[in-house]
Structure formats: structure tokens, C-alpha cells
Amino acid sequence: MxxxxxxxxxxxxxxxxxxxxxxxxxxxxxxxxxxxxxxxxxxxxxxxxxxxxxxxxxxxxxxxxxxxxxxxxxxxxxxxxxxxxxxxxxxxxxxxxxxxxxxxxxxxxxxxxxxxxxxxxxxxxxxxxxxxxxxxxxxxxxxxxxxxxxxxxxxxxxxxISEVEKIMQQPLPDKAALREKYQIRSRRVLIYCARFNETGRRIDLLLKLMAETDPAEFSFIIIGAGKYKPDFNGYTHVHDFGAVYDPTIKQELFGLADLYFQPGWVGLSAVEAMAYGKPVCTFKRTAEVLQCVEYSYIRDGYNGLIFENMEECLYMLDKLSDDEIRTMGQQARWFVQEHLxxxxxxxxxxxxxxxxxx
The missing domain is CATH 3.40.50.2000 (Glycogen Phosphorylase B;)
Incomplete structure (x- = not known):
């Protein structure tokens, strides 16, 4: 036994x-x-x-x-x-x-x-x-x-994570149709899906990115709850869905997004995002930006992007092409299939x- x-x-x-x-x-x-x-x-x-x-x-x-x-x-x-x-x-x-x-x-x-x-x-x-x-x-x-x-x-x-194989078995979504359904039409859509229960997630950096991006160009989808969750009502380009456990809704929200973005404390959320075919974007691990052990799954430029600072983050997000995002997304799914x-x-x-x- x-x-x-x-x-x-x-x-x-x-x-x-x-x-x-x-x-x-x-x-x-x-x-x-x-x-x-x-x-x-x-x-x-x-x-x-x-x-x-x-x-x-x-x-x-x-x-x-x-x-x-x-x-x-x-x-x-x-x-x-x-x-x-x-x-x-x-x-x-x-x-x-x-x-x-x-x-x-x-x-x-x-x-x-x-x-x-x-x-x-x-x-x-x-x-x-x-x-x-x-x-x-x-x-x-x-x-x-x-x-x-x-x-x-x-x-x-x-x-x-538990549902990783099931996520990967789902057919690729119609991104345009989903964006129409949820009335999100920005050129680039970033999704965040993690609990707001840890200051190490560096929500200050998430808010800074929201403040410095053009609402006509960038939109943010937020999934998650917790005691450190800020009020997103002041941001017209932020769509807050709270805690979501319905797999159908989650599949749609990830389906309409381009990139997964979590500034710090990246853990199993990286696995979930890559299973959905989303490149994982975060900041380099330092004494100030803490990262969980699953951070090592992210390979800069291959299945995600690791930024040195906010200036590089803004520059890279703006210059990334649809083809580059698509390729990294495919490689993210392959990495999960092979290892996770x-x-x-x-x-x-x-x-x-x-x-x-x-």
C-alpha cells in the first residue's frame, strides 16, 4: 500500500x-x-x-x-x-x-x-x-x-493540469466569430487567467501595460478572482469575466485571444495557455519579479516571450506579426503534447x- x-x-x-x-x-x-x-x-x-x-x-x-x-x-x-x-x-x-x-x-x-x-x-x-x-x-x-x-x-x-489533453483535442476556434460574439474587435487581444491571491503576480505591471496601450489597438481579457484583484472598471479595453470554471466559456475566451500575458508568478497557467495554443508572455525572473517553477517551460521566442522590462514588452507586443504569433502558438501546443x-x-x-x- x-x-x-x-x-x-x-x-x-x-x-x-x-x-x-x-x-x-x-x-x-x-x-x-x-x-x-x-x-x-x-x-x-x-x-x-x-x-x-x-x-x-x-x-x-x-x-x-x-x-x-x-x-x-x-x-x-x-x-x-x-x-x-x-x-x-x-x-x-x-x-x-x-x-x-x-x-x-x-x-x-x-x-x-x-x-x-x-x-x-x-x-x-x-x-x-x-x-x-x-x-x-x-x-x-x-x-x-x-x-x-x-x-x-x-x-x-x-x-x-487535469484537463490538458481535453483542451488540446478541441478543434481550432473561429477567432473572428468569437470576437464578434464578445464584441471585442481590437487588433491584438491579450488574456490573463490566474488567481489574484499573490502579490508576486505583479498586477502593478499588468495595470501599467493597460495604461500604456492604445484601447483601439489592444484589449485585455481577465479571468480570475482573489483578494488582490484591482478594479478594472476604469479601463474601456479590459473585459473582466471573474472566476470562470465553465470549460466552454474558457475555451471561447482563450480562442478569441492572441497571447497569454501574466507579468509574474507564472505557474500552471502557462501550461493551460500553451495547451490552448497561446504564446506565454511574461517578465524575466529577478529578485523583484518572482516566477514559479513552471516558468522554465517558457522558451523565449519559441513558445512565448520573456521581457526584460516594460519598454521591451510594449515594443515587442506592437511589432509582433500574426504569423509570428501563430507559429509560437503552434509550438506552444507541440511543447505541451511532447512534455506536459x-x-x-x-x-x-x-x-x-x-x-x-x-
Whole structure:
């Protein structure tokens, strides 16, 4: 038997667990409840879970590890998070427990990425040394750690979203008809689709771009809700649809857009945009502009654009031709098909689990 620990299961993760369950049965334990989903503006996934008692103070989490000892679990998939005090307890007792432990996580702090890229976290290194294997979200962070720990046993899952294959199976939309339907007729349409729950998304840069673009030339589609969401009513060229979970509406809104634009904190939204065939536009990762690990999926000039500053952003958006956008969009879909399907993510996890022989 296998036990997997997560805080909660949002909608974009449900297919991973459901499909993995079909080939490697496990119990999924979650220590956060429905309130945590609401606070983070997430929709719940339809995955069977077992609630795990836990206590948290700031970033530190203490969950009940006895649940994992009472059952005949041979493999535990815990989180690669040094603030999980109970995980440290399990790792230190592992020689006496006869259980294999896999740690699953980013492998790096999003907020301290620039620093940790040069000097990885010692606490995470210690955790991984105590574990039997590590699941990284993307190949880039795994490669960083393999330079530090060449003998480590690890796999990059290639983090993706639940509906990615379904999105790519949809026929290409009639962009002109959709723009007519939604009364959006600008020469260039940019779409933003992410929660406004994190200051690192740099909404100030989104607002600056809106303020400096000609409403007759550029329009913006906004999908998302959250406590940091600004009031877009003052912008005539901004079309705000709030939180959208209806796949038909989402398909239409992405279908009428030319480019995906998110200034910072780009994560799985990049996968969704590329699956819809939209080049992903964002700013270069710096200490001031934070980016999630999925930022490494964006290849400048190939499946998206990475800007150094706002001046370059305005210049590039203005000069891009329809042919260039179409080519990058096609390459974005190809990149998802080759690397970021849910089938590939599940297969990567299965390969790691099959190597565990307690």
C-alpha cells in the first residue's frame, strides 16, 4: 500500500490522482479542509481523500504521523517542505519503520529562487538525503539538485493540469466569430487567467501595460478572482469575466485571444495557455519579479516571450506579426503534447513508485 500526503486537492490536480490510483492504489491524506480551498479561490477536485488531523503555526505544520504507522503502508509520498515537522520525525525514524519515503516538491523556494539557484537550501538537502527518492515538479530544479547530489534518486514529474489533453483535442476556434460574439474587435487581444491571491503576480505591471496601450489597438481579457484583484472598471479595453470554471466559456475566451500575458508568478497557467495554443508572455525572473517553477517551460521566442522590462514588452507586443504569433502558438501546443500531458506526468510517478522495493 501507498500513502500520499497533500494539503488539499484542487481541481487542476484531481486527474493526476485519479489516474494514478487506477494503476498504483493509494490512500490520499489531506490536512487542510474546504475553507482553505475557498481562501485560495480554488475549486475542489473530485478525488477521494482521508482527512488527517494537523496543527499549524505560521509556516510550520505538525500532522499526525501515527496514521501512516497503523496501516501497512510500504511507501509514503510526503511533501518536500522543511516546515513539516512530522515529516522530519518520519525521516529520522525511517531506519526503524521499514517504509520507503518519497519527497514531492518544487525543490526550491519561489520567493528565494534567485538566491537558492546559486546556493540550494541545506534543510531541503538534508531531507532528500534522508529520503529514498524525490519527485520534482520540473526538470530544471531536478538538474540543479543533481549538480549538488549526483547520486540522488529522483524524477521530474513535469507538472501539468487535469484537463490538458481535453483542451488540446478541441478543434481550432473561429477567432473572428468569437470576437464578434464578445464584441471585442481590437487588433491584438491579450488574456490573463490566474488567481489574484499573490502579490508576486505583479498586477502593478499588468495595470501599467493597460495604461500604456492604445484601447483601439489592444484589449485585455481577465479571468480570475482573489483578494488582490484591482478594479478594472476604469479601463474601456479590459473585459473582466471573474472566476470562470465553465470549460466552454474558457475555451471561447482563450480562442478569441492572441497571447497569454501574466507579468509574474507564472505557474500552471502557462501550461493551460500553451495547451490552448497561446504564446506565454511574461517578465524575466529577478529578485523583484518572482516566477514559479513552471516558468522554465517558457522558451523565449519559441513558445512565448520573456521581457526584460516594460519598454521591451510594449515594443515587442506592437511589432509582433500574426504569423509570428501563430507559429509560437503552434509550438506552444507541440511543447505541451511532447512534455506536459497528464499521461506523461502519471507515467513519471509510476516509474518512480515501481523502483520502490521495500
Amino acid at each position: 501507498i500513502a500520499i500526503l497533500q494539503p488539499l486537492v484542487p481541481h487542476y490536480r484531481e486527474h493526476f490522482f485519479n489516474r494514478l490510483q487506477e494503476q498504483a492504489p493509494f490512500d490520499l491524506y489531506c490536512y487542510d479542509g474546504v475553507d482553505a480551498l475557498r481562501k485560495r479561490n480554488l475549486a475542489a477536485g473530485s478525488t477521494t481523500i482521508k482527512q488527517l488531523p494537523a496543527w499549524s503555526v505560521g509556516p510550520f505544520v505538525l500532522y499526525n504521523p501515527l496514521r501512516f504507522f497503523k496501516r501497512d503502508y510500504k511507501v509514503l509520498v510526503l511533501m518536500l517542505n522543511f516546515a513539516h515537522l512530522s515529516t522530519w520525525m518520519i525521516l529520522l525514524l525511517k531506519p526503524f519503520l521499514k517504509q520507503k519515503v518519497i519527497l514531492w516538491g518544487h525543490g526550491i523556494s519561489v520567493k528565494r529562487y534567485v538566491q537558492e539557484e546559486q546556493q540550494p537550501s541545506r534543510l531541503l538537502k538534508w531531507m532528500m538525503q534522508l529520503a529514498d527518492a524525490t519527485w520534482f515538479y520540473t526538470p530544471k530544479e531536478m538538474a540543479l539538485w543533481q549538480q549538488v547530489m549526483p547520486e540522488m534518486k529522483a524524477v521530474a514529474l513535469n507538472n501539468t 500531458t497528464m499521461t506523461a506526468m502519471v507515467d513519471n510517478a509510476l516509474h518512480s513508485l515501481h523502483t520502490m522495493n521495500p
